[in-house]
Amino acid sequence: MTATIDTSTEARPxxxxxxxxxxxxxxxxxxxxxxxxxIAPGELVSLLGPSGCGKTTALRIVAGLEHSDAGAVFVDGQxxxxxxxxxxxxxxxxxxxSLFPNLTAGENVAFGLRLRGVSPAERRKRSGxxxxxxxxxxxxxxxxxQMSGGQQQRVxxxxxxxxxxxxxxxxxxxxxxxAKVRVQLRDEIRGLQQRLGxxxxxxxxxxxxxxxxxxxxAVMNDGRLEQCASPDEVYTRPATPFVAAFVGAMNRIGGxxxxxxxxxxxxxxxxxxxxxxxxxxxxxALVRPESVLISPAVAGTVRVARSSFRGPVTRVTxxxxxxxxxxxxxxxxxxxxxxxxxxxxxRFAPEPVMVIR
Amino acid sequence: MTAVVDLxxxxxxxxxxxxxxxxxxxWLVLIVSALFFLIPIVASVEFxxxxxxxxxxxxxxxxxxxxxxxxxxxxxxxELAAGTVVITLVLMVPTTAWVHLxxxxxxxxxEAICVLPLVIPAxxxxxxxxxxxxxxxxxxxxxxVILALEYVVLALPFTYRTLDAGLSxxxxxxxxxxxxxxxxxxxxxxxxxxxxxxRTSILNASILSAAxxxxxxxxxxxxxxxxxxxxxxxxxxxxxxxxxxxxxxxLIVTWALLxxxxxxxxxxxxxxxxxx
Numbered sequence: 001m002t003a004t005i006d007t008s009t010e011a012r013p014x015x016x017x018x019x020x021x022x023x024x025x026x027x028x029x030x031x032x033x034x035x036x037x038x039i040a041p042g043e044l045v046s047l048l049g050p051s052g053c054g055k056t057t058a059l060r061i062v063a064g065l066e067h068s069d070a071g072a073v074f075v076d077g078q079x080x081x082x083x084x085x086x087x088x089x090x091x092x093x094x095x096x097x098s099l100f101p102n103l104t105a106g107e108n109v110a111f112g113l114r115l116r117g118v119s120p121a122e123r124r125k126r127s128g129x130x131x132x133x134x135x136x137x138x139x140x141x142x143x144x145x146q147m148s149g150g151q152q153q154r155v156x157x158x159x160x161x162x163x164x165x166x167x168x169x170x171x172x173x174x175x176x177x178x179a180k181v182r183v184q185l186r187d188e189i190r191g192l193q194q195r196l197g198x199x200x201x202x203x204x205x206x207x208x209x210x211x212x213x214x215x216x217x218a219v220m221n222d223g224r225l226e227q228c229a230s231p232d233e234v235y236t237r238p239a240t241p242f243v244a245a246f247v248g249a250m251n252r253i254g255g256x257x258x259x260x261x262x263x264x265x266x267x268x269x270x271x272x273x274x275x276x277x278x279x280x281x282x283x284x285a286l287v288r289p290e291s292v293l294i295s296p297a298v299a300g301t302v303r304v305a306r307s308s309f310r311g312p313v314t315r316v317t318x319x320x321x322x323x324x325x326x327x328x329x330x331x332x333x334x335x336x337x338x339x340x341x342x343x344x345x346x347r348f349a350p351e352p353v354m355v356i357r
Numbered sequence: 358m359t360a361v362v363d364l365x366x367x368x369x370x371x372x373x374x375x376x377x378x379x380x381x382x383x384w385l386v387l388i389v390s391a392l393f394f395l396i397p398i399v400a401s402v403e404f405x406x407x408x409x410x411x412x413x414x415x416x417x418x419x420x421x422x423x424x425x426x427x428x429x430x431x432x433x434x435x436e437l438a439a440g441t442v443v444i445t446l447v448l449m450v451p452t453t454a455w456v457h458l459x460x461x462x463x464x465x466x467x468e469a470i471c472v473l474p475l476v477i478p479a480x481x482x483x484x485x486x487x488x489x490x491x492x493x494x495x496x497x498x499x500x501x502v503i504l505a506l507e508y509v510v511l512a513l514p515f516t517y518r519t520l521d522a523g524l525s526x527x528x529x530x531x532x533x534x535x536x537x538x539x540x541x542x543x544x545x546x547x548x549x550x551x552x553x554x555x556r557t558s559i560l561n562a563s564i565l566s567a568a569x570x571x572x573x574x575x576x577x578x579x580x581x582x583x584x585x586x587x588x589x590x591x592x593x594x595x596x597x598x599x600x601x602x603x604x605x606x607x608l609i610v611t612w613a614l615l616x617x618x619x620x621x622x623x624x625x626x627x628x629x630x631x632x633x
Binding site for chain 2: 087094115116163
């Protein structure tokens with residue numbers, strides 16, 4: 001049998017993926033509690049959540065490496081729930097470098113092509129092209145042990161792309177890499193994914209990765225989907241207190257509810273969703289550190305507890321009169337005079353905030 | 358005059374003396390152990406080379422291959438070794454891999470079962486096999502096939518342990534899942550992913566099994582089947598020099614296999630930068 005492999009690296013229409021009511025339990029533990037998710041063709045959706053939230057279980061069920069107790073997976077409208085992993089036409093990049101140690105980089109990339117009956121000459125040509133695509137054409141004859149972690153993950157990505165899968169699955173592929181390589185490879189993966197138009201499901205616990213790479217971010221908690229929206233929406237308009245707390249840093253500041261507004265430290269701010277409490281009730285407002293503005297003031301109402309320099313930004317933590325600590329991310333140039341013990345004024349950016357009881 | 362005592366060199370000298378003493382003890386143990394093994398071998402070689410009138414020549418070795426039954430039994434033993442290795446690997450490689458993948462909690466139990474042949478006397482094993490196959494097809498009971506099956510059981514302890522160690526040294530689950538994900542069937546995963554990465558372990562298990570078969574006497578004798586060790590013992594009752602030469606031949610073949618194992622193992626490790 002000879003399969004025809006498209007040697008171009010131009011975008012092709014990806015396949016739509018639908019997860020419908022996926023459930024999975026391990027004894028008393030529920031890993032997935034009815035997960036519904038639609039992924040559009042060519043879209044990159046990140047499953048983001050803390051350890052044990054079920055994101056990897058969901059990915060493995062899509063890959064066919066694990067079965068679900070209930071629910072179904074659809075690709076191109078076809079129910080593939082019962083289809084074995086090797087017949088799903090998907091490719092996965094694993095967290096641990098999963099290159100076959102007995103094969104060179106080129107042979108690893110050609111592995112899937114060989115299984116599809118591609119001729120040796122075509123395999124060699126195609127695997128060389130893919131290694132070039134990930135910037136490793138000089139490493140064709142190197143074994144996994146002769147390459148760095150970043151190089152191994154690039155080869156693993158090339159190997160996954162070689163079979164032109166309908167869906168690309170990424171299981172925390174960057175988490176074992178050092179910070180610099182991680183950022184570089186993150187951009188490369190996103191660039192390739194967009195260029196090839198391949199539908200991609202990306203599992204990560206790193207919110208920066210999820211926010212910077214995804215078309216949409218699906219935030220999971222306790223086996224359930226909390227919110228699935230664009231990175232901007234997840235960050236600025238979190239649907240649930242969990243999303244608000246998990247994605248980015250968040251201050252919890254006591255306030256008084258007043259219809260569509262909340263009063264915190266004498267300042268009235270509009271709320272994203274009015275809480276179901278009578279006006280005048282005590283509530284908690286969730287405010288991002290970058291929305292908290294601190295300025296030095298001799299007769300200030302708050303005291304600087306500590307400050308932490310983070311390059312362009314300095315995180316200044318102030319203590320409110322009631323003892324609550326509030327974080328503020330300020331441009332480092334504006335934080336010079338905010339030394340621990342100094343008095344300061346606090347204001348909030350006039351943006352809608354989330355309020356919980 | 359003031360005497361200057363270097364406080365740092367005194368303890369160093371004591372440590373050097375201590376190290377020197379332990380090195381001497383280590384060499385002594387090594388030399389005694391080497392002599393313990395080498396003296397019987399050298400004596401046997403010397404005995405097998407004795408000619409008439411206290412001279413030494415190769416006549417015994419030259420006559421060995423012409424002895425009645427020698428070649429037949431040598432071939433039987435080599436066939437048994439090959440058969441045992443093939444059956445053991447076909448049985449144990451997928452089983453051990455499956456246990457690692459799907460039944461990791463059973464590893465200790467399976468290891469315990471595989472080690473049983475070491476604690477069951479050969480006579481019990483031989484009788485057990487005879488009872489189990491009583492009334493069985495004659496191509497099994499009346500041929501060395503029954504002996505090969507017995508040897509498969511005897512080879513379990515080193516085969517399981519060797520494969521288990523090899524599988525523990527590779528990220529088996531990820532490699533298998535990567536293979537499956539790329540479109541490989543279970544058989545393809547076994548042959549193209551698991552086996553190549555267990556090359557050294559498989560070679561070790563094969564050679565240990567083959568060496569065991571080439572030297573096994575008790576069970577073959579109890580089952581009344583002729584193998585090279587059985588022939589050697591029988592020959593020894595009439596001609597000690599021939600029997601000694603045959604024993605040495607078994608030893609040489611075994612050592613050659615071990616050398617092969619070492620060479621292939623190193624070559625595999627050099628190629629991939631690791632060993633399993």
